[in-house]
Amino acid sequence: IAELRNKWFFILLPGITLVIIFTLILSFRLSKPLAKLRNAVSEVGKGKLDTRVKIESRDEIGELGNYFNQMVENLEKTTTSIDGLEREITNRMQVEEKLLRVQAELEARVAERTDALMDLRKASEELSDRADDLEKRNKEIILMGQMINLMQSCQLLDEAYTVFAQTIKQLFPNDSGALFVFRSSRNLLEAAAVWGKTQPEAMSFIPDDCWAMRLGRDHCVADVATVLKCRHVGDAVEAYLCVPMTAQGEMLGSLYLMRDYGDMTQSAKTWLEENQLLVHSITEQIGLALGNIKLRETLRHLAIHDPLTGLFNRRFMEESFDREFLRSKRKNSPIGIIILDIDHFKRLNDTFGHEAGGAVLRELGSLLQRCVRGSDIACRYGGEEFVIILPEASLEVTLERAEHIREQVKHLNVIHAGTPLETINISAGVAVFPDHGKTYEIILHAADIALYQAKKSGRDRVCVAGFDGDADSKV
Structure with a gap:
């Protein structure tokens, strides 16, 4: 057995030596290209897509290098395409961002212009309301001027009462009221002029029945439940105004204005605020005119x-x-x-x-x-x-x-x-x-x-x- 073992050892030794030599030669020939390929892969991994492997043989190593070069070339093309796509996407995103900014700016401008238009519309409405109010006041002033001129030409009180009744209906077309004046005995006030669709509850009353006559100043009532009500005013009246009429320090009577039943175009408080100043002005002018007529009547009576x-x-x-x-x-x-x-x-x-x-x-x-x-x-x-x-x-x-x-x-x-x-x-x-x-x-x-x-x-x-x-x- 030992001899047989030695015999086979010496028979196989030359073959083994040849295999080792062949393996060393083959390894040397393969290690160099593979090292180059490894280095190329490393360079590509670092992002250098222009790296290529030099093909020195047509064997499998050469084909592997060729495949590597094709792969890197395709990768370069793909990367270039991706870079272009990324740039395009970035550009589009930038454009979209710019469009969004422009849109936001436009919306802000539109909102500003809308607000400005709303302000202009509101200002226009206010100007229109003011113009209507000025037109109304101008009409009132003209009517009052005409009334005073006519009353100054009146020789008798009855003539003046007629002029007053015709004018007051134009000044307060949607309201009712009456002008009450003292009798010669001064113990009773009687209606000298009446206008509107609602007649006063009382056509005559004693001075104590009217708070304006008692206090000597305007008596405004927007809510009869919270303010003292004159006894000459009817139960159905919701809002009214009594203004005492004087001339030369003498109490001549009272102007009574009431809000007509069912008029809901404005609140009672607004109605009073809009009418009190006008009623007060009319009462002052009427008092002066009637006082002058009474004075002229007195002087004429004394003269004749x-x-x-x-x-x-x-x-x-x-x-x-x-x-x-x-x-x-x-x-x-x-x-x-x-x-x-x-x-x-x-x-x-x-x-x-x-x-x-x-x-x-x-x-x-x-x-x-x-x-x-x-x-x-x-x-x-x-x-x-x-x-x-x-x-x-x-x-x-x-x-x-x-x-x-x-x-x-x-x-x-x-x-x-x-x-x-x-x-x-x-x-x-x-x-x-x-x-x-x-x-x-x-x-x-x-x-x-x-x-x-x-x-x-x-x-x-x-x-x-x-x-x-x-x-x-x-x-």
Whole structure:
């Protein structure tokens, strides 16, 4: 066995040696290209895609190098393509970011412009509202100016009330109200002008029924549940305004404005705020205008009335003669004239004193006012003489009226200082236009002659003017 082992050892030793030599040679030939390939792979791994393996043989190592070069070339192309795609994606992302920024800027600008447009629209609406308000105020000022001008031209209070009623309806077309003024007794306020679709609950009331009259200032009520309500205001009224009217420090009345039932276009508070200033201004102007008219009426009354008897004075009598004679000539109608005088008036004055005489004149003045028609004009001519003008009265009517007055005078019971005075008698002369003259001077002179004839004939009688200058006596 040992020999056999040694024999096979020596037989296999040369072969093993050849294998080892061949293996060494082959390993040397393979290690160098593989090292190059390994180095190339390392370079590619570092990102150097331009690295290539030099092909030195056409064996498997050469094919492996060729495959490696193709792979690196494809990888380079792919990497280049990917880089291009990344750049494109980056560019697109940058573009998108820029577009988003532009979009955001545009949206911000649009929002700013939208806000600006909203502000402009709001400003336009405010300007429109202000323009409407200014137009309304301008209309109110024009109407008030027209009303005041017309009222300043009015001679009577009734004329002024009519002007006020026509204007106030235009100033407050959607509301109702009334102008209340004091009676001459000043214990009651009465409606002088009313407007609107809702009539006031009370057409007259005492001053204490109105808080504005009590307080002497505006009384505004937006909610009757929280503010004291005037007693002259109806239960259905929800909101109203009372403004006292004064002139020269004198309380003349009150302007009452109420919100019409069912008007829900604005709140009661807004309604009051919008109307209070206007109502206050109107009340001030109306008060001044009415005060001026009352003052003019007072002055005119003093100018044309006798302060003792309350009858018209001689100045008004002469003006009335001119007016009535022109009217009579135009209408071809007569005018009756009565001149009367108190009999023995001087003796009465001497006996009882001038104060007693004044009392007699006052009582006679009151009697004449009761005995004449509305169209007749009773005047104190002077002293104890009186003249009565009777438009469109014939001689018979005039004579009848004079006789009636003469009889009524006898029934006068004049008491002075607690003492009854003696019975009063009058004498009267009667003349008629155009029977006794063509001018009022001639007619008056004819009636005066007839009065003189009544005195001369024994007094307490009526005489008619004659056509020849004499007078016919009628006892």
